Amino acid sequence: xxxxxxxxKEYMIIWRQLEIQxxxxxxxxxxxxxxxxxxxxGMDVYFLAEDSAYPDPYVDEKENKGYMFLxxxxxxxxxDMLRYEKPIFGHLRPDRPEWMSVTTTKEPVGEAx
Numbered sequence: 001x002x003x004x005x006x007x008x009k010e011y012m013i014i015w016r017q018l019e020i021q022x023x024x025x026x027x028x029x030x031x032x033x034x035x036x037x038x039x040x041x042g043m044d045v046y047f048l049a050e051d052s053a054y055p056d057p058y059v060d061e062k063e064n065k066g067y068m069f070l071x072x073x074x075x076x077x078x079x080d081m082l083r084y085e086k087p088i089f090g091h092l093r094p095d096r097p098e099w100m101s102v103t104t105t106k107e108p109v110g111e112a113x
Contacts, residue, residue, distance in 0.1 A: 024056065029053075045070060
């Protein structure tokens with residue numbers, strides 16, 4: 001699968017008290033998941049406890065879905081970007097999963113929203 005780029009049209013926030021999940025052989029301590037979707041593509045961004053093991057990001061090519069793993073400290077900045085920026089794009093990179101990302105477009109310096 002070549003890199004896929006999609007506009008994120010919807011998101012859902014799922015909070016967990018603390019859920020232990022086995023992800024690619026690592027025991028991850030999940031505190032929240034932000035599910036981003038756009039057309040046939042999606043990305044789940046897992047926010048993990050600070051003392052959790054952190055799995056490597058990966059892309060499930062059959063499902064057209066990527067998985068990223070970030071520290072729970074980063075959730076508010078991530079959700080703020082989803083709430084206040086438009087358009088926002090997801091970038092699935094099966095060739096370089098560590099480069100998977102969520103981005104905005106260019107904006108003028110000093111633009112207040």
